[in-house]
Structures are given as C-alpha cells and as structure tokens.
Amino acid sequence: MSDSPLTIADRIQSQLDRLTRAERQLAQSILDNYPASGLGPLSALASDAGVSAPTVARMVQKLGFKGYPDFQSDLREELKAKGTTPIAKHDTWAEGAPSAHVLNRFTDAVIDNIRHSLAQIDTADFDAACALLADTDHRLHIVGGRITHTMAEYLFLHMQVIRRDVTHIRSTSNTWPHDLLDLREGDVVAIFDVRRYEANTLKLARMARERGARIILVTDQWRSPVHTLSEICLSSRIVVPSAWDSNVTILLLIETMISAVQTLNWDDTRPRMETLEDMFDRTKLFRKFT
Structure with missing residues (x-):
C-alpha cells in the first residue's frame, strides 16, 4: 500500500493536465464510480472506460503505483476506510499512539488535514x-x-x-x-x-x-x-x-x-x-x- 496521504481521487485530479486524451477518459470513468470502479480486473476497467489495457497500466504508473495490484490495494483500503466505525477508528489510533500530548497530536493532524485539503x-x-x-x-x-x-x-x-x-x-x-x-x-x-x-x-x-x-x-x-x-x-x-x-x-x-x-x-x-x-x-x- 502507498504511504501517500492523498486518495487516488486526489492523485487523479492533480495529474489531469498531464494525462493523454485516453487517460483522461479513463480517469473520468474511475471517478464516476469511485472507488468501486477499479476493484475488478484490469481488462474490465479498460472495457468500461473504452480504452486499452496498456492505457490503464500507463496511467496507474503515472499515479505513482508499481502496477495494477498496488493500485487496487489502495482502493480496497479506501473502501474499507469509508465505512470505518468510531470504535475501529479509536483502536487504530490507540495502537500506535506516540507519547506526545493529545493536544499536540490532534493539532498536528488538523494542520495536516488543512494543508492537504487546500492543496x-x-x-x-x-x-x-x-x-x-x-x-x-x-x-x-x-x-x-x-x-x-x-x-x-x-x-x-x-x-x-x-x-x-x-x-x-x-x-x-x-x-x-x-x-x-x-x-x-x-x-x-x-x-x-x-x-x-x-x-x-x-x-x-x-x-x-x-x-x-x-x-x-x-x-x-x-x-x-x-x-x-x-x-x-x-x-x-x-x-x-x-x-x-x-x-x-x-x-x-x-x-x-x-x-x-x-x-x-x-x-x-x-x-x-x-x-x-x-x-x-x-x-x-x-x-x-x-
């Protein structure tokens, strides 16, 4: 899984100007039913978007992934995160909580949220x-x-x-x-x-x-x-x-x-x-x- 704080949708939006016509067509197809659109086989995504399989492979690499399996892995994690319950969120943070005071940890997270959102x-x-x-x-x-x-x-x-x-x-x-x-x-x-x-x-x-x-x-x-x-x-x-x-x-x-x-x-x-x-x-x- 990627260490990027950005979602795949964020990455697609940031790369739109660098994509070819076929890649932009693929990008729009992914965003129209995001993130579920990329959970099937590569060939199915290509067919739904009306592009070739090599176009999918090229765009996935432009987004910073080694290949389609890594791309799908991030999509699955995003889909999982969408439905996370408050208890699960608490347990995730509690497992690796640093020693800094919660005021500092919380504020750092909020500042990160603002910075990434504005970008x-x-x-x-x-x-x-x-x-x-x-x-x-x-x-x-x-x-x-x-x-x-x-x-x-x-x-x-x-x-x-x-x-x-x-x-x-x-x-x-x-x-x-x-x-x-x-x-x-x-x-x-x-x-x-x-x-x-x-x-x-x-x-x-x-x-x-x-x-x-x-x-x-x-x-x-x-x-x-x-x-x-x-x-x-x-x-x-x-x-x-x-x-x-x-x-x-x-x-x-x-x-x-x-x-x-x-x-x-x-x-x-x-x-x-x-x-x-x-x-x-x-x-x-x-x-x-x-």
Missing part, C-alpha cells in the same frame, strides 16, 4: 460554489446529516443574514420530503455528507437533482456517493487521532465561503444586517455596554 481544492470550483451560494435569482437550500447538520446550520444562519430565500432542510427528520415540494429548477442545494454516508442524504440528493436542482457537495477525502449528482464537489480531509472524525477543515471552508458570499452580496447584505441589528435593539436580545 487539493480547485480554487475555480470554490469560487463557482460561492457564486452559486450568492445568486439570489435562485433559492438556496442547505442540508446536513446526523453530525454535519451542525455545519449545515452554521452556514444557514449566516446565509440567512447575507441573502434572502434560504432554507435549512433536516435530512435526519422524516419530514424532509415536504421541503422538496417547492423546489424549483435551478435552485441550489448545498449538502454536507461525510463518512459514514447517510442513506437519507443520498435519496434527498437524487430527488433534488430530478427536480433540476444544482448541488454543491461538501464531503471528505473519500467522497460521498452524492458526488456523482453534484455540480461542484469540495473534499476535505477529516482524519484525526480520535474515534470521531474532525470537521475543522470543513468549518474553515464554510467560514471562507461566508466571507466570500458576504463580499459578493454586500450591497444587499448591508441593509439586511442593519435591519437585523435594529430588531436586536428593539427586542433587547443582546446586552449593550455603551
């Missing part, structure tokens, strides 16, 4: 996501899961101030189909989904896509199955020395998005903020010290 995120994709979030010609719907609903709510609360027509859909409730009733073609749906990927979130994404929604997905390095339905997919590394994954990098993305969208919409956002502050003053919701 892999396409800034053009990030800018396009912010433009969609800022576009008030279309309504915005924000969705999270069992854990990531907190991330979704954080983005929702800020977007609600920045722009009009924002809805927080709770996929963990059995009422989420009600929220899709008024979904219009062209509406933007921002979805948060990290391992272990939630069935309800995938169902919601499929129905939203059928109704013409444009999906922005924020996910982990292995990518939620929702990525096949999304227009823009932003992946973050989430692994830390804990039974739980870390949302720090995702929060960094969210707060940067909030800043970017606020700047794009400032002419409309400022009067909304002023109106909201006036409401706060009238309700005496917050203490004033002047």
Whole structure:
C-alpha cells in the first residue's frame, strides 16, 4: 500500500493536465464510480472506460503505483476506510499512539488535514460554489446529516443574514420530503455528507437533482456517493487521532465561503444586517455596554 496521504481521487485530479486524451477518459470513468470502479480486473476497467489495457497500466504508473495490484490495494483500503466505525477508528489510533500530548497530536493532524485539503481544492470550483451560494435569482437550500447538520446550520444562519430565500432542510427528520415540494429548477442545494454516508442524504440528493436542482457537495477525502449528482464537489480531509472524525477543515471552508458570499452580496447584505441589528435593539436580545 502507498504511504501517500492523498486518495487516488486526489492523485487523479492533480495529474489531469498531464494525462493523454485516453487517460483522461479513463480517469473520468474511475471517478464516476469511485472507488468501486477499479476493484475488478484490469481488462474490465479498460472495457468500461473504452480504452486499452496498456492505457490503464500507463496511467496507474503515472499515479505513482508499481502496477495494477498496488493500485487496487489502495482502493480496497479506501473502501474499507469509508465505512470505518468510531470504535475501529479509536483502536487504530490507540495502537500506535506516540507519547506526545493529545493536544499536540490532534493539532498536528488538523494542520495536516488543512494543508492537504487546500492543496487539493480547485480554487475555480470554490469560487463557482460561492457564486452559486450568492445568486439570489435562485433559492438556496442547505442540508446536513446526523453530525454535519451542525455545519449545515452554521452556514444557514449566516446565509440567512447575507441573502434572502434560504432554507435549512433536516435530512435526519422524516419530514424532509415536504421541503422538496417547492423546489424549483435551478435552485441550489448545498449538502454536507461525510463518512459514514447517510442513506437519507443520498435519496434527498437524487430527488433534488430530478427536480433540476444544482448541488454543491461538501464531503471528505473519500467522497460521498452524492458526488456523482453534484455540480461542484469540495473534499476535505477529516482524519484525526480520535474515534470521531474532525470537521475543522470543513468549518474553515464554510467560514471562507461566508466571507466570500458576504463580499459578493454586500450591497444587499448591508441593509439586511442593519435591519437585523435594529430588531436586536428593539427586542433587547443582546446586552449593550455603551
């Protein structure tokens, strides 16, 4: 197995400009059903992508593998990691835990996550996501899961101030189909989904896509199955020395998005903020010290 901290999807994205036309065709085929697409025989992958077996062998080497068996070994490890439970994650970290204090180990892991995530995120994709979030010609719907609903709510609360027509859909409730009733073609749906990927979130994404929604997905390095339905997919590394994954990098993305969208919409956002502050003053919701 490779020692690279990057997933195979990361490596493919970073090599796209260096690939031949046939290799790019193969790369897209792999990413369309990743990581399961590469788990069969080399000949099957070549046939599915409409390329030759030597094309597969060449691209695998360009990605840094000695051969197809090593490539498959990494794919299997990624597939295994996708479904890892909190107990298994804890045991993996505990087995080889260094003597450094957990504050240092955890912080080092988070900094690594941020560094690797920023290296892999396409800034053009990030800018396009912010433009969609800022576009008030279309309504915005924000969705999270069992854990990531907190991330979704954080983005929702800020977007609600920045722009009009924002809805927080709770996929963990059995009422989420009600929220899709008024979904219009062209509406933007921002979805948060990290391992272990939630069935309800995938169902919601499929129905939203059928109704013409444009999906922005924020996910982990292995990518939620929702990525096949999304227009823009932003992946973050989430692994830390804990039974739980870390949302720090995702929060960094969210707060940067909030800043970017606020700047794009400032002419409309400022009067909304002023109106909201006036409401706060009238309700005496917050203490004033002047």
